Amino acid sequence: MANIYAVKTTVGQERNVAEMLCRRVEKVNREAEELNREAEELNHKAEKLKLNREAEKFNHKAEKLKHKAEKEKYNVYSALVSNEIRGYILVEAQDKTEIDKSLRGVSHSRGLVKGKIPFAEVEKFLEPKSIVTKVKQGDIVELISGPFRGEKARVVRVDQKKEKITVELFEATVPIPVTVDGESIRVIKKEVSEDETSG
Amino acid sequence: MAKKEKACKHCRMITSEDTCIYCNVNTSEEWFGFVYIVNPEKSEIAQKLGVKINGRYALRIR
Numbered sequence: 001m002a003n004i005y006a007v008k009t010t011v012g013q014e015r016n017v018a019e020m021l022c023r024r025v026e027k028v029n030r031e032a033e034e035l036n037r038e039a040e041e042l043n044h045k046a047e048k049l050k051l052n053r054e055a056e057k058f059n060h061k062a063e064k065l066k067h068k069a070e071k072e073k074y075n076v077y078s079a080l081v082s083n084e085i086r087g088y089i090l091v092e093a094q095d096k097t098e099i100d101k102s103l104r105g106v107s108h109s110r111g112l113v114k115g116k117i118p119f120a121e122v123e124k125f126l127e128p129k130s131i132v133t134k135v136k137q138g139d140i141v142e143l144i145s146g147p148f149r150g151e152k153a154r155v156v157r158v159d160q161k162k163e164k165i166t167v168e169l170f171e172a173t174v175p176i177p178v179t180v181d182g183e184s185i186r187v188i189k190k191e192v193s194e195d196e197t198s199g
Numbered sequence: 200m201a202k203k204e205k206a207c208k209h210c211r212m213i214t215s216e217d218t219c220i221y222c223n224v225n226t227s228e229e230w231f232g233f234v235y236i237v238n239p240e241k242s243e244i245a246q247k248l249g250v251k252i253n254g255r256y257a258l259r260i261r
Contacts, residue, residue: 018233021235075241077236077243077244078238079234079237125232126234126248126258127259128259
């Protein structure tokens, strides 16, 4: 049974941490598989031998190798990076100690967060919705990429299909509508709807 | 210069090629979210995503 835990990382380095962690796990597991193969070869050799004592020796050695392989193996299954949670990655593993073991020495990782994360919580990150679905006309947003990075603007039109947003920059002397990608904005202030103001 | 990473529109695997090596489908440069599957048999996330090969996958592709 797999358990999911959150690992704290440096902001902006989430993907690097996930990749480094998983590459290391893959490497160590490959080495463990190699040990298992060696152990099987020894077992095979022991079967061929007629002398019981020699065979026993080989079997014993094989057993030792298998034990070492099992001990060295990292039971980490996957790592997830979501745009919605900055500074954290989600790691799926057999248990907490497996992640602790595999995280040792991975740069930009800042330790494990206590407590398991239920799978139902993770499911929403598996089908990320575009930010465009949450943006409404009149919202105040900040552009986070492109030539107008850092500028604040008001949303004038939302194209859900193409995931594009048309905004009017506050700083511009002449209000020219600029169409930007849905992923290059951050909502600062939601427009207060009429029902909320009256109620 | 490093080649830009793309994701397969069908299986979501991240690659630098224009077509996916597994499904022969066009890849897209616009993808979001990232998941690295190490053990697809034991991973619940992999099962939910329908992933059977270990590797790097995108969560959403446009």
